[in-house]
Amino acid sequence: MAQVVIENVYKSFPHRQGGKIARLAAAASEVENAESETNSAVSVLRRINLTIQDGEFMVLVGPSGCGKSTLLRLIAGLETLTGGNIWVSDRLVNNLPPKQRDIAMVFQSYALYPHMTVYDNLAFGLRRAHRSAPSKPDSAAQLVPAPLPAWTKRALVRLTRSLPSGWQYWSDEEKAIAQRVTAVAQMLQIEPLLDRYPRQLSGGQKQRVALGRAMARDPQVFLMDEPLSNLDAKLRTETRTQIVNLQRKLGTTTVYVTHDQTEAMTMGDRIAVMNAGQIQQIASPLELYNRPANQFVAEFIGSPPMNFIPVQVKAPLLIQHPQFRLTLPENWVGALRPYDGRSLLLGIRPEHLSVSLPAPKTCLCAWNTSKPWAVRLT
Numbered sequence: 001m002a003q004v005v006i007e008n009v010y011k012s013f014p015h016r017q018g019g020k021i022a023r024l025a026a027a028a029s030e031v032e033n034a035e036s037e038t039n040s041a042v043s044v045l046r047r048i049n050l051t052i053q054d055g056e057f058m059v060l061v062g063p064s065g066c067g068k069s070t071l072l073r074l075i076a077g078l079e080t081l082t083g084g085n086i087w088v089s090d091r092l093v094n095n096l097p098p099k100q101r102d103i104a105m106v107f108q109s110y111a112l113y114p115h116m117t118v119y120d121n122l123a124f125g126l127r128r129a130h131r132s133a134p135s136k137p138d139s140a141a142q143l144v145p146a147p148l149p150a151w152t153k154r155a156l157v158r159l160t161r162s163l164p165s166g167w168q169y170w171s172d173e174e175k176a177i178a179q180r181v182t183a184v185a186q187m188l189q190i191e192p193l194l195d196r197y198p199r200q201l202s203g204g205q206k207q208r209v210a211l212g213r214a215m216a217r218d219p220q221v222f223l224m225d226e227p228l229s230n231l232d233a234k235l236r237t238e239t240r241t242q243i244v245n246l247q248r249k250l251g252t253t254t255v256y257v258t259h260d261q262t263e264a265m266t267m268g269d270r271i272a273v274m275n276a277g278q279i280q281q282i283a284s285p286l287e288l289y290n291r292p293a294n295q296f297v298a299e300f301i302g303s304p305p306m307n308f309i310p311v312q313v314k315a316p317l318l319i320q321h322p323q324f325r326l327t328l329p330e331n332w333v334g335a336l337r338p339y340d341g342r343s344l345l346l347g348i349r350p351e352h353l354s355v356s357l358p359a360p361k362t363c364l365c366a367w368n369t370s371k372p373w374a375v376r377l378t
Helices: 020-028 031-039 068-076 118-132 150-159 172-188 203-216 233-250 261-267 285-290 295-300 330-339
Strands: 004-014 041-052 057-061 083-088 103-106 221-225 253-258 270-275 278-283 307-314 318-321 324-327 343-348 353-356 362-366 373-377
Touching: 004 068, 041 068, 041 278, 057 068, 057 233, 057 261, 068 083, 068 103, 068 221, 068 253, 103 203, 118 172, 118 203, 172 203, 172 233, 203 233, 233 261, 253 261, 261 285, 270 285, 270 295, 278 285, 278 295, 295 343, 318 343
Parallel strands: 057 253, 057 270, 103 221, 221 253
Antiparallel strands: 004 041, 004 083, 270 278, 307 318, 307 343, 318 324, 324 362, 353 373, 362 373
């Protein structure tokens, strides 16, 4: 397991030279302005600083286009950094290729190999790891000739894989892979599916296979890019619970990307709320809900969303609106004093409103000719 540290990360993409937007800009403005627009870069991420603790379940949440998936791809090594550093454990991974980062990623589209069975999909990463692992020479072993070269053993395993079990060739490497695949399949309850192909699986089964392929490698970090977006509501709830339970059981550092704030609130140890390429707030779910850092976080977190009402502050404890007046408790005196005579936004969660008897000085009131009523803030 490992800690992931993201230090002052920037990511930008260059404009396409001579594209349609650039041509329209050139036609509508001066040449020098068009050239500066064409040569400038589109900034996707700015000043990203985030520390994900060892074994933590961190959720990146925000609206579509806020840069959360790009940040995940930067951690995985699928995108190159424009600026900043990314550390996995004590290693700086800026220039390492994805295969050397010891990170497993679950994609939104599952990305299963259609011509391979579930077993082979789970074993694929393990076979690649064994094949690319450098062999360590042993002077004593060199005195005894190996019975079969490694490539011959792998070829025999592939050639006899479709034969009955008594005719299959199993090398020590393949036996170790089989043990790992079986253990992961038992954990995810997909043992009966090992001989099937992806086309024979449901959406939920495909998702579990994709999770199993990442788990089989036993990486330092799991990255998950909206893995539940293709599932129906009921299956999404069930799979969400499975992912959280598996992460707690394995204790692997996990970064989970979603645009669904309900998913974020129910799954994450901590949540990083992103908007327009920047992190707005990092906190636990309840702290985000009860103490939002700004209006965007307050509006984004919560369903139904928070209500915002422009009000005028009048010291010491009165806030006024054309439709109501509200007197706050004494402990608000210090907080309101600097805002005397200024306009502020009053944010109210729907669950903090209740219908009560009219009290014009302390509630939001509505009057009907026959039945006056009031909404009290709780």
